[in-house]
Amino acid sequence: MGRITKNKKLALEKLEAGKVYSLNEASELVKEITFTKFDASVDIDIRLGVDPRKANQMVRGVVSLPHGTGKEVRVLALVTPDKEAEAKEAGADYVGLDDYVEKIKGGWVDFDVVITMPPVMGKVGPLGRVLGPRGLMPNPKSGTVTMEVGKAVSEVKQGKIDFKVDKFGIVHTSIGKVSFTADKIVDNAKEFINTINKLKPAAAKGTYVKSIYLSSTMSPGIQVEPKSVAD
Structure with a gap:
């Protein structure tokens, strides 16, 4: 005992x-x-x-x-160039698309939440094998796949x-x-x-x-x- x-x-x-x-x-x-x-x-x-x-x-x-x-939530925004400024302004820690997709494929998961957009799900979808088991895969039901990127980032940062x-x-x-x-x-x-x-x-x-x-x-x-x- x-x-x-x-x-x-x-x-x-x-x-x-x-x-x-x-x-x-x-x-x-x-x-x-x-x-x-x-x-x-x-x-x-x-x-x-x-x-x-x-x-x-x-x-x-x-x-x-x-x-x-009470936790500092690290947010990765996988977005198109026209949405990058919106994501950064809302407080996203990492913002981009292709470079981060490649990093994740290589095993990088140094973040807590992923916010993305419907038009780029074709690129994000294949990351499911890395993100899925860790509970990090974005999902429309949880509001992490949306065109309102800034709003989604702000809500997560504030405790959503x-x-x-x-x-x-x-x-x-x-x-x-x-x-x-x-x-x-x-x-x-x-x-x-x-x-x-x-x-x-x-x-x-x-x-x-x-x-x-x-x-x-x-x-x-x-x-x-x-x-x-x-x-």
Whole structure:
């Protein structure tokens, strides 16, 4: 059995075994049980009552968090020359097309989000074998394939994230940093959970949101009462 570290022991002492916390309580507590020397991410895991193997029960969408994620998002804009200035003005970190397509084919993936346009998807499509497994492939559904390049770049920079239920029926994402106030964590969590609720598939039967857990990098998970989100 692995040895429990001093910090993990301190964290576990603050958690009541078997207790399900309100979102407000969990947002305060996640800050208290985090002892990392860096500004840890605050993560949320939501287990849904869906079968992701069935197309009519897939849960996927985008959400703009009111306070952003706290992360510096590196954006690559693969665009035609007439859209380059728009992308740069909106804050894209890398802007271009052919040169970057070749770099990616060579294995370069030093970015977090790709924004592109429908007219260049013929060039971007073949990059799927590199970008797909890393979850970086642009997609019209997530707003990353669009003619409104500047708007898309700005939204991503300000905290827009896309998410997708995994094969186990769990949606996982980061909703901020431990340095955020508890109120900001609550606001971001509510926005994310409410978005998940709006995306409930008609084919999903029984309890939709089965469980919610809040945690930070390397901290134990705190179970959240789903009904408390509506408070």
